Amino acid sequence: MAESDAVKDNKFSLFDACSYNANLEDKDYFVGIKYENDNLKINFPLGFTKAATEEELKKDVLNLIYILSSINENNESFIQSEKIEKKDSVLFPIHAYLYLIKDFLSNGYYFEREVKYTKAKSGKINWTKTVKQIKPTLADDNIFYLDFITRKTEHNENELISQVHQYCVWESFSKIGWLFTSFTPVKPKPTFNKNLFLSIIKVKLSQTFNEKTMMLFNYMIDVIEYLDKSNDSKNFTYGTNEFEYIWESMVDQTFGEKNKTQFYPHCYWDIDGKSYSSDQLEFKQSALRPDTIMITDKKTDEQKIFVLDSKYYRYGESKQLNHLPMSGSIIKQIAYAEYIDNKEKEGSLKPESKAIYNAFIMPFDCKGSDEKMKFVGSAYTDYKEGNKTYYRIKTILLDTKYLIENHNRSNNMIKVLAELIEKSK
Template sequence: MTTTDKYIPQQERPKLSEVCVYGGKQSDEFAGIRYENGSLKVYFPFGYSKPIDDEKEYRKDILNLISVLAAYSKESKSVDQNRQLNEDEVQFPIHAYLHVFNYFLNFGYYIENEMTYKRASSGKINWPRTIKQIRPKIAGERPNESVVYLDFITKRSSNNENEIITQIHQYCVYESYEKVGCLFGYFRPKKPTIPFNAKMFAAILKNKISRTFNEKHILLFRNMLDIVCYMGKRNDNRKASFGTNDFEYVWEGLIDDVFGVKKSEKEKYYPHCAWHISDKDSDAEWNETKRTALRPDTIMLSANNDAKIFVLDAKYYQYGENRESKRLPGTGSIIKQIAYAEFIEAMRQQKPKIAQGDIYNAFILPYATTFSESKYPMENFGYADCNWKNTEAKTYHKIYGILLDVRSIMHRHPNHSDKDIAELAARIEGRI
């Protein structure tokens, strides 16, 4: 079945360049996808550079944004005190919408003529199944006795049920087209004829999933079910969103995944504090506070085997986009960075397995550069220090400021690259 010759091109669908919003924070600092009153808008985090005027690049950016946001949703990350995607927003099953519409473009509407079999006294008899499954009766007396079947295995087409499945698929396809169709093109599927009934749709899909063994079809039905369940819980289906008002947590996760050591290894760099009370009966209880540790965002180890340690703090500040704003990490953040480094230096005297090279501190801030896939833009814009610390005594007494292109790191996620680590290390050390 072809999918494009039966549908009407809808020329009024907007170009992706008109859908995407780049640059600057929104009033509520939202980053993600919003559908409201028939209009789709995609908001990129500040510091995300606009691509060249090419629909393919806009589409890649949108799909990349969806992938990154999904990777740092509450369902994907179990990080303490991490708000990340908002509860009411993450419920929008955008991956289900994308899958259902993409399936339609590749295979058309789901249609199946499945044969079902049942035990009955009438109908179209399937003799091989009847002989195997039904015990016959013996009629007459020898030598004139004969075999008689009182019941049979009969077959019938389940076209009625499958026709409903097709109509549910048509409904989900049109719903997906309304929400995300402009990401795929301008072909408008026909409007569904079946009225929406969440309970009936869900019951039919669950039954179909339980009796289907084709993995491709199971995946389709599950995504259809996600759409149906989402719509059934919504009072206003004209609005939908997938994103976050707290992209700073996503920014921290990106830096940690691309540059940092694994979480299990990072834990040895966490400084702990504890009360020790003179009342011995209380001492054990107070020591439980050791579980609450200061946690550096990212620990990066040099990739060229010189055993250097870099303590990175990802700050989602707007300085890289508006340098006149002068919004930069304050005294508290600076002192914490030095405390992390001092702890690491003290602990590695007790634990030789911790890298023994120089320790460096850096803040990583977002900014946007001219669109380029081949580069990984970074910029060292200065450093912070404390007037009571000798910046020449310890390498970590200077906390360097590094600007990192948001688009580049989001398209690299989740790859962990020694080459990228080496370049960032060189920026921090001032070798570039």
């Protein structure tokens, strides 16, 4: 299935396999890649701009894969990581498949190098063996060698490890090779045999100290283990039904402070004369925690704190009011900011900020425009009156594709978002 059986079909366009705005309808919440019953399906998240060319589309798919895998690896929150681990991708070792394809395109098949020494008049001379094995010629009191023992390195293509590697490469291309090239490796002769393949690789793994070779062998093991579990099925799935946790993590990576525990309000119990923090309870009920704390102008007297709540909601695409955050989220945001404000007044947080702001961050498709972030309105409650900047929660739409491509911390994006929140009415 290199380029997948479906993609190889001339009548098939990769665009036909793609659907956008997963979650816009209450039917399919899956974001990622599925190949089932010879049908390829790629679901992009809410607010993801459609590609104009197939080359751009392949890049989009790779970016989606990388964000799904990187957030899964790096997520530190117990609740979030537990949710993310439920996605079907845990069954499909996509890192292994990607590595094997890229390594093959760079280095070709893996072969054991066999060193042979032969008698020859030219070549890479091994003088130690030449002196021991070749009788020199004496002329005018000078010693000459008319033949030499030369060293030659050959690839042993018949080694079992090479055949196993060829099988893993073919398997990798058959699943996701279409993301890189239309090239189709020839299917190797050996049939899949988990125990034999693993035995061969593990023996070789124990004999090498080369880090790249060890990495290659370990990824080969991942592929073989997966094939055994899937019974060599062509079907595979990589993605999640809960992209909201990935959205939250991307926003936090891009805009947030790494150490934000000082901004968490905690809850306590006094029971039978003893005081307990919510963190001490058996089931580890976590403290209330804002999704993201963004701070600007840290080294000046104009420092500002922004409490951001990442909402993977549909409003940016549907424009329906019932797809906006509800009362509970609004009140909670004000409570977070009020806690920070009170702590600053007590001197628990230093230096004291000049202002505290609240914002919801939701996905949308900017449709190729330069406006990657967009203010659409504010939320507030009637039980809080006054001119506190955090009493109004600004609602900002953020282009999903732009965030995925730039989700590592960016000072410029922080500046743009801060100014947009401050200036919005």
